[in-house]
Amino acid sequence: QQQVRQSPQSLTVWEGETAILNCSYEDSTFNYFPWYQQFPGEGPALLISIRSVSDKKEDGRFTIFFNKREKKLSLHITDSQPGDSATYFCAASASNNRIFFGDGTQLVVKP
Amino acid sequence: DPKIIQKPKYLVAVTGSEKILICEQYLGHNAMYWYRQSAKKPLEFMFSYSYQKLMDNQTASSRFQPQSSKKNHLDLQITALKPDDSATYFCASSQPGLEDTQYFGPGTRLLVL
Numbered sequence: 645q646q647q648v649r650q651s652p653q654s655l656t657v658w659e660g661e662t663a664i665l666n667c668s669y670e671d672s673t674f675n676y677f678p679w680y681q682q683f684p685g686e687g688p689a690l691l692i693s694i695r696s697v698s699d700k701k702e703d704g705r706f707t708i709f710f711n712k713r714e715k716k717l718s719l720h721i722t723d724s725q726p727g728d729s730a731t732y733f734c735a736a737s738a739s740n741n742r743i744f745f746g747d748g749t750q751l752v753v754k755p
Numbered sequence: 756d757p758k759i760i761q762k763p764k765y766l767v768a769v770t771g772s773e774k775i776l777i778c779e780q781y782l783g784h785n786a787m788y789w790y791r792q793s794a795k796k797p798l799e800f801m802f803s804y805s806y807q808k809l810m811d812n813q814t815a816s817s818r819f820q821p822q823s824s825k826k827n828h829l830d831l832q833i834t835a836l837k838p839d840d841s842a843t844y845f846c847a848s849s850q851p852g853l854e855d856t857q858y859f860g861p862g863t864r865l866l867v868l
Binding site for chain 2: 646676680686705733737742746
């Protein structure tokens, strides 16, 4: 049973639009949710994260919205740029050393 | 300068052989991890080490053996390689008290023929 699910699998937006990436999870003990950005041929890079005590985390153009009751979260990328084109992984952890990853959303930002 | 070094970047091996994947981190972290990313599955946790001691092992096969010779090193030895082992292997690290905030290396892409 996959612990973390992401949708859509792929997403295309125009430059300047807001990209919305969705994520849901199963385990109610998860309390930390990082999002990673991965470019082809590189390792995942920690982009932004949120702990379950918060319902929103903002960092520049990147914002996480978190709904604990529904076990859902989303990553909003405002004013999307072509350089944001990458695969984005939602992940979850239960304050231990193991992180569970979703399958990723491949984002393409067209100029 | 890269903070987490993985060597080699690419590796081709024949079925049945043995390989060692190298990982060194220069972030001053005490916890290190291995993850695997294949075409068929999402990024999967394999091992975690803290202060050079095994903390968690989610790899069913004993063919995968981490080796920590120094605090900032965590190599991965894989024996009796199989084509299904083909994947990209990522090393990660974290600082004490923030084990869930993990930073990843560039990966070693392994192809087993």
